[in-house]
Amino acid sequence: MDEVLSEFIAETNEQIEAAASQLVAFEREPSNFESIASIYRLIHTIKGTCGFLDLTRLAYLTHAAETLISRIRDEGVAAPEAVSLILSTVDRVQTILNGLEKTGAEPEGDDTALIEALEGQAISAGEAVPEAVLAPMPEMAEAAIDPMPLPPATPRPAAKEQTTKQVHTREAATIRVAVNTIERIMRLVSELVLTRNQLIEIARSNENESFAIPLQRLSAVTTDLQDGVMQVRMQPIEKLFTSLPRLVRDLSVELDKQIELIVEGSDTEFDRQLVEVLRTPLVHIVRNCADHGIENARDRQAAGKSASGRIRVSATHEASHITIEIADDGRGLDLERIQRKALTQGLVTPAELAAMPAEEVYRFIFAPGFSTARQVTQVSGRGIGMDIVRQTVESIGGSITIASTPGLGAAFKLKLPLTLAIAPALLVTAAGQRFALPQHTVIEAVTSRSNGVSRLRLAQGAPIIHLRDQVLPIVDLKRHLGLSEEPFALDDDRLVVILRTGAATFGVAVDSVADVQEIVVKPLGASLAKVPGFAGNTILGDGTVVLILDVAGLAASLGLATSSNFRAVAQPDLVELTKEPTRLILFRAGPGVQKALPLSQVSRIENIDTKEIELAGGMRVLNRGGSIMPLASCWDTDYASQPKWPVLIIGVGGEPMGLIVSEIVDIVDERIDIEIAGSNETVIGSMVFNGQVTEIVDLAYYMKQARPDAFERGHARKFNILLVDDKQFFRDLLVPVISAAGYDVTAVESGSEALRLVNLGVEFDAAITDIDMPDMNGYALAGALRGNKRFGARTIIAIDAYAGPAVIAAVRAAGMHDVVGKFDRIQLIAKLRDALEANAFGNSAIERSASVEKAA
Structure with a gap:
């Protein structure tokens, strides 16, 4: 393709977008004569250039469009049908331009029907345009074109070997430069910056004054050159917004709604690469606002709104970021419908959903295939658009948030890096090495204080940070990158x-923060491209190569969803135990299959010497330093066969016991799905993990063996506890824990069974109930117990997989005392003991019965 034709395609693409936007503006404001005059000039220019380049098909089509636009200009009025016809012509011109760009020649096709419609179209309202004419034609059949008088073709000049062209203009001179040329200049400027910085380091160490002034001048020129080249990459975001007036106009017609578009901040400058990347996501969001958000005129007026809805698209520049907000004044997102759809698609459990704030529920609309539309239309309903939005925004290091107010509208806010070429970064050190963190992911840097707002803790062996009212997981950067084996x-x-990527917030422990710099992002070389954990590299002023950390990869290493890593909740074939992963300790005990226990049941792990194992009273004990701890074992063996044995230390009513095992295999996070129920009292059941059959050990059996006195003795006064959970696993898990704390336990599998016992007259001092149960959830059970005269105001503690703030509020609103995580057995016993001791009904069931009889 010669240079003249290439320039024509580039210029015409820009002009055709401007023509469409101005035509929509003229339809909205027919009295604006300047708009239609500008459209006429644009189409006339395209037609004249087509004749110059001998582009016959385009010339015929634009000539017909020019005639209709001339009539509109002269009469000062345009029917919607006439505007639709011209816009269809714009689409056809765009299709021809695309073919011309690919092959260097006009694609074959038949424009006869469209040309005849343009020539015969009435410019006043009332005459509809044939649907076949308005339909897009990406591929057109071969046919002859009716002759039409055209300007004579002028011989095309020979192509020139050039990469730029000066265009004199709408009082400014611009020059077109090939993109590859700009990129090459950018790379050279980056190398110049690095060389400048190295010269500065040399000058500092050599104390030669003669270099000072030239080096200062070089530094100033280099900085100006860098700014200038960066400016070449930038262009007004108006380029991204140009197609929106036409889009909203077409949606208004198709959806039969009155929609007004308001665009703000069009002069905000943006990296030209990002403009093209964001075009599709922006279109998807605007379409959703028009279809799902804006109501029809009748519904809006019934709600006390204006008949015409508004979609506002705005752009603002904030430091190193661009924020694009798309907001409508429609009905807002339907929270309940999103919740129902998320449950139907298995994206969340009822318990998880109850704990989610509205902002988190809204994010389900970004899940693949997710749609709340009642029917699929040409505009929306297939559930793919918002998924594309999320993927695209996150792929360029951006984030998207949603706000919605019922009846008032919704807003989508996209926070995006200003440019992908040069980005501000936080330089951190770990084990003496420097790494770069993209600054747009950094929320803050905090120093841990044992009595301050940022406190470090270990949760099940993993570091966490209590930061004000949040608990966040932590990545120890040194250990994560294999630079240190020291424990945290x-x-x-x-x-x-503290970092955030998408919906995931977490911390990275580093040694120090070295600097904040604008870095030139370079891709990793071929030998490092497949190494996980890094998003690229950069070269600092001293010549040091620094790796840029992949923040999404760091979040994934903690098991966090980077934004909308939506999962389907699998339904097990037999008994479903829990939908949340449980931290398990995998071990072997003799020649049998692999075994497992929830790590929360284990206080610590020790390696004991064989010589410390003795027999006393018919059982093995650990004799250490004059104290004796009973030992239990899952198999019979000769303990003298090896010098040391791993032992799991477990607390029973405040008194420890040990479970001897032969090998600690691993500690993993895994969902517990019992596929085969236990056939003997030592095992709760079996599951398959990583292809291996794994037995879930019934710890209560070994507790009774090792500490029968502590297990049965409990406290002087017995309290009778009602445990309600529909899952056998959790009943088996919690009954021995509660019993070991000195309480009598009655465990049932449903709320209705619990109420039946209470109504029969069984006395309970407290109830512990799961929230998420099928026949009657924990909230309903609590309400029924509170209304029962026998139970009255006694203690009710909820247990849930996620005891977050929303769940706590719901639990207390239902009249329950508190909520505890299902695997936090220490906290459960502490809450239960505190509540019973503080309760006015703290007498045992036997003592209460006696006092009632005496009073009678």
Whole structure:
């Protein structure tokens, strides 16, 4: 393709977008003569150039469009049908241009019907345009074109070997430069910056004054050159917004709604690469606002609104970011419908959904295949658009948030990097090495304090940070990158950088923050491209190569969803135990299959010497330092066969016991799905993990063996506890824990069974109930117990997989005392003991019965 034709295609693409936008503006404001005059000039220019380049098909089509636009200009009025016809012509011109760009020649096709419609179209309202004419034609059949008088073709000049063209203009001179040329200049400027910085380092060490002034001048020129080249990459975001007036106009017609578009901040400058990347996501969001958000005129007026809905698209520049907001004044997102759809698609459990704030529920609309539309239309309903939005925004390091107010509208806010070429970064150190964190992912850097707002803790062996009212997981950067094997230290003055990517918020423990710099992002070389954990590299002023950390990869290493890593909740074939992963300790005990226990049941793990194992009273005990701890074992063996044995230390009513095992295999997070129920009292059941059959050990059996006195003795006064959980696993898990704390336990599988016992006259001092149960959830059970005269105001504690703030509020609103995580057995016993001791009904069931009889 020669240079003249290439320039024509580029210029015409720009002009055709401007023509469509101005035509929509003229339809909205027919008295604006300047708009239609500008459209006429644009179409006339395209037609004249077509004749110059001997592009016959385009010339015929634009000539017919020019005639109709001339009539509209002269009469000063345009029917919607006439505007639709011209816009269809714009689409056809665009199709021809695309074919011309690909092959260098006009694609074959038949424009006869469209040309005849343009020539015969009435410009006043009332005459409809044939649907076949308005339909898009990406591929057109071969046919002859009726002759039409055209300007004579002028011989095309020979192509020139050039990469730029000066265009004199709508009082400014611009020059077109090939993109590859700009990119090459950018790379050279980056190398110049690095060389400048190295010269500065050399000058500092050599104390030669003669270099100072030239080096200062070089530094100033280099900085100006860098800014200038960066400016070449930038262009007004208006380029991204140009197609929106036409889009909203077409949606208004198709959906039979009155929609007004308001565009703000069009002069905000943006990296030209990102403009093209964001075009499709922006279209998807605007279409959703028009279809799902804006109501029809009748419904809007019934709700006290204006008949015409508004979609506002705005752009603002904030430091190193661009924020694009798309907001409508429609009905807002339907929270309940999104919740029902999420449950139907298995994206969340009822318990998880109850704990979610509205903002988190809204994010389900980004799930693949998710749609709340009652029917699929040409505009929306297939559930793919918002998924594309999420993927695209996150792929360029951006984030998207949603706000919605019922009846008032919804807003989508996209926070995006200003440019992909040069980005501000936080330089951190770990084990003496420097790494770069993209600054747009950094929320804050905090120093740990044991008595402050940022406290480090270990949860099941993994570091977490209590930051004000949040609990966040932590990645220890040194250990994560294999730079250190030292265990994580919970010391004061540990520096933690708080990061956010998508919906995931977490911390990264580093040694120090070295600097904040604007870095030139370079891709990893071929030898490092497949190494996980890094998003690229950069070269600092001292010549050091620094790796840029992949923040999404760091979040994934913690098991966090980076934004909308939506999962379907699998339904097991037999008994479903829990939909949330449980931290399990995998071990072997003799020659049998692999075994497992929830890690929450284990206080610690020790390696004991064989010589410390003795027999006393018919059982093995650990004799250490004059104290004796009973031992239990899952198999019979000769303990003298090896010098040391791993032992799981478990607390029973405050008194420890040990479970001897032969090998600790691993600690993993896994969903517990019992596929085969236990056939003997030592095992709850079996599951398959990583292809291996794994037995879930019934710890209560070994507790009774090792500490029968502590297991049965309990406290002087017995309290009778009602445990309600529909899952056998959790009943088996919690009954021995509660019993070991000295309480009598009655465990049932449903709320209705619990109420039946209470109504029969069984006395309970407290109830512990699961929230998420099929026949009657925990909230309903609590209400029924509170209304029962026998139970009255006694203690009710909820247990749930996620005891977050929303669940706590719901639990207390239902009249329950508190809520505890299902695997937090220590907290459960502490809450139960505190509640019973503080309760006015703290007498045992036997003592209460006696007092009632005496009073009678």
